[in-house]
Amino acid sequence: MTDERVGRLIEEATKLRWNRRQILKRAAVLGLTAPALGAVLAACGGDDDEEATDATDPTSTTAAPGGSTEAAGGQATPAETEDDEASPTTGSGTTPSGSGGIINMNTTSGDSGIGNPILTSALGWIEYYVFNRLMIYDDTGTLQPELAEEWTYSDDNLELTITLREAMWHDGEAFTADDVIFTFDTIQDENTDTTQRSKLQIGGEFVTWEKVDERTILVTTPEPFAPFLFGLQDLEIIPEHLLAQSADINTDPFNQAPIGTGPYKLGEWQSDQFMRFEPFEDYWGGRPANDGFTVFFHADTEVGSAALDSGDIDLMFAPPELQPRYEDNPDVTLYNYVYFTPITLAFNFNHPILQDQTVREAIRMAIDKVSLTETVTKGRGIVANNQYADTGPLDRYNDYDGVPAPEFNVEQANSMLDEAGYTMGDDNIRVSPDGDPLSFNIITYSGFEEYVNDQVILQEMLAEIGIELTPQVVDYSTLESMWADPNDDPANRALELEEYPHPYEFDPDVYNELHSDNLPPTGQNYMWVTDDEIDRLIDVGRTTTDPDERVEVYKELDRRRNEIVTVVPLYNAVDGWVVSSRLQGVADTPYFRRYVLYGLKDCWKEA
């Protein structure tokens, strides 16, 4: 069946000269797995997107201004375009001219007013563009050096030696090892309002750190801990020379006028209106290709959409429901990517009926994922069978060979339930051997129309095997408080439609939500999954620091999760960013979500 679809897709793609994105979309509709998709891309030579090649090719006719990036070196592009002059928002007055232009974008996450990246609710744009981390995952999921030039583990994997690069703070002071030590000490300080402490902890205890010399830091961990680098790369470094004397770092004026080592300086911050970033000429990575960017605070994506249409902004995040509007618009490009973890149907393992693996297997067999994905995502989603999103940053930890797509077979699902003693009642609802009806509520959180549609479709599909579902939608805060409620009744959330377990964006560790050490109310394994083999694999995965060995451990975890049906992965939601064709140098990356935070400095605006 799969071969037939692959063959058909190769034929269509070759005939119609599709690019990579078109192939991906079509593959999603057909429900192809990543290996099958890889075969199609290889057969069609579709790995390179023609449009993207043009845009990123340093030899193309328009080169990046600024002169510092690899792609740079060509003629400058004036910042002031006709559109800029026509746009009252972008104005024209003090806009720097003769170079890479000002990129305008928006955020709908609101203005918390906090620009100190280690504090709770700090603004993401400031974190990524004004500050640096020691290292950072790029848009391909590869760890890249930032303030750390290199890092090496000792043979026993207990000591991490970090060599720092020479860099400068925006106020001209030199960056040193003291800044790193100060940052870690401040995070450890219990008076600091931060949610970053756990990133310097293993098993709830802090690791230790010391300055070896001006350019070297030594971090010692009590045990080998692979996800530690993920935590470390999520910590921005703050300046010791500006904050060491602060009476209270939580309310220091620095928090509204941050100074970092990142590619941009914060130029102007009008509370709840916009933040203006200016290029840092002395950035260790070279001056950004553009003349800065502005982030406008918008109430929602509809407001942002109007701003994009009127030319006030150049790019914005586009949730699935907004994407059709921009698909055939010649003025913009829609960059799609999968959310890093699939949408799942999760079982509450505390529920007496759902503890029975036969019931979970029957439910999985009765779900037509291809039809569900096609209907709900209107052809945009990619069918999911594995633990992490196909084509996402954790893709390599999926075992595509060991976890085949489950068979969709309603008849067999019914037989399985019959054999296990779940008899069909007169009302077409099965009854367990104990006399309890197979009637469950399926809960999800509000804000996504897609999830509500999922519930209804699953309700219809499972009715075919005599299982009654009652959809319920609550806001996320409600759901979160239900998870932590020690008196939580499993009947109140027998099935959950959400992304469970939720890994880190770039690290496959699921200890917090899947290990039996973390059962509620003290932990976050809120679906009460308890399986010795899963626990073992998670433990091994956390202590294996060799990247290749680690991949194998998580592939085994993928197989085990599939075997005992911890969840039914349904599909991978496809998010997107809409980018004006005025922006140049935009790479067609598989993971635009991170590119916006990491790679925008290399883009510029067309004259």
Next chain:
Amino acid sequence: MTAYVIRRLLWMIPILLGVSIICFGLLLRAPGDPVSAIVASSRTSGSTLTQQDRDTLREQYGLNNPVYVQYFDWVSLVARGNFGDSTRSNQPVWDVIKSRLPNTVKLAGVSLILTLAIALPLGIISAVRQYSKLDYFLTFFNFVGISIPQFWLGLMLVYIFAVELGWFPSTGMQGAYIADGAWPLVKDRFLHYVLPVTSITLVGIAGYTRFQRASMLEVIRQDYVRTARAKGLSERVVIFKHAWRNALIPIITLMGYVFVILVEGSVVVENIFSWPGMGQLAVISLNQRDYPVIMAIVLLSALLILIGTLVSDIVYAIVDPRIRYD
């Protein structure tokens, strides 16, 4: 009168306490808390908060204390003139409100002045020329204005004048890049005000015109207006000196609520146009479960409504000598 005013002022204390107890109780009964809002945002940004992180935050915000302890902590702070710190921004609540309040006062103030300047004359004309073509036209316009939801009107204005015609910016109250000098600054501010002000004013005109027309119609049928005409006064004097002054009394009483409008702003318009005012703050704070800010906004609203009602009653007594509170 003085005794009456003092009595009313004293009554405000138990009323405000009652409002705060109800609001505090409802907020804490509502699902979620500031920490769950932070968890949600952290999850979608690719990180997660461990249980230890959550417990520390809840302790820090005092969320683990019994409800009555949390309430008394809050009341004791407020009694000392301190509304606490926003859980969203760590900044003192009063600073958060101070940064927003002027924006709302400007938007609501300009809109209100325009609304009254246009609606009152139209209401008078409509009443004086009752059943004329102009009256029918204005009545039609007013019904349309009253019927159109403000969010729809706002979105249409954005679509037509910002997206299609490109005359005005779609959002915000100022541009990020403005040339030096007074004129570019004035132009920038003016352009940003046009659409949100129009959106509030059009709906306001519809309501106030109907109200002015009705009160004017009632007055011009009174005997003293007939008497004024009978003694040969010009129509202008009859309308503006005798009729309108009395027809304004109900309008003046409405002005008591102007305080509330000026301070609380328009939730709908401020959100559509990303106007950084009090209305937008209220929505964001509710979504983020920022209890200290929500409580401050509710208390401020209640106080303004109480003061507004009192001022209305006092002004009513001043402009209508028949009314006595003693």
